[in-house]
Amino acid sequence: MIHTSIHSVDNPADPSALAVAARVAQLLLAEHERVDHRDLFAVNRAHGALTEALRILLRALDAEVPRPGKLDDLGERCPAAHPEDPTPCDGPAVVTILDSRNAGANGCEHHGARLLASLDGGRVYPLPDAPEGAAIRVFTAADGTRPFPWMDSPRTRPSQRSRAENRAAGEDR
Incomplete structure (x- = not known):
């Protein structure tokens, strides 16, 4: 019998949540690590991807910063x-x-x-x-x-x- 379980990213005690978050961060970093800084859209896409990777990692560690209702309260800005x-x-x-x-x-x-x-x-x-x-x-x-x-x-x-x-x-x- 094969035992499988579904792990929630919302459960910080779940080691698979951290592993999934780390893998997502690795993939996003690999995709956006080298960016032509003359291309504003590539820079913005890379910034967004890396920001999201950090959010996923912080959520997996139960250290997520609460998202404010107003843009820029925590330094977040539009794309x-x-x-x-x-x-x-x-x-x-x-x-x-x-x-x-x-x-x-x-x-x-x-x-x-x-x-x-x-x-x-x-x-x-x-x-x-x-x-x-x-x-x-x-x-x-x-x-x-x-x-x-x-x-x-x-x-x-x-x-x-x-x-x-x-x-x-x-x-x-």
Whole structure:
């Protein structure tokens, strides 16, 4: 007779829960260990995968941090937030930002605008439950936002300035 048992991830005393969590973490780390940091979407996917792996491990150890009702209470931000951008979200994810190859990330208005400003050929779409005008506000904010605005480097080339700055100077980005 073969004896099998089902182990719950919610039971921290269950050694198989930890083993499963460790295996998931290993797989996610292997998949996202090497990321082209020039690809914002790859960086965001890797960040999300590694964050989830840590959550699973903490849950298996019964040390999970309670998830707040408000984004950013524990440093968690929307998927459109670049890992090097220190600014907090300004609310829930309300838009999807797509790059020229249709890879995308959902974001709050603030990070959506910053991501859109950092992309060539990016587009913004409202999520189904977004407040009216969210995509327009993101598009408008992105127009006046410099690419990678958290970087403190001189902005001398058109690709380093906002679209609005380039229009005022008569240059295309």
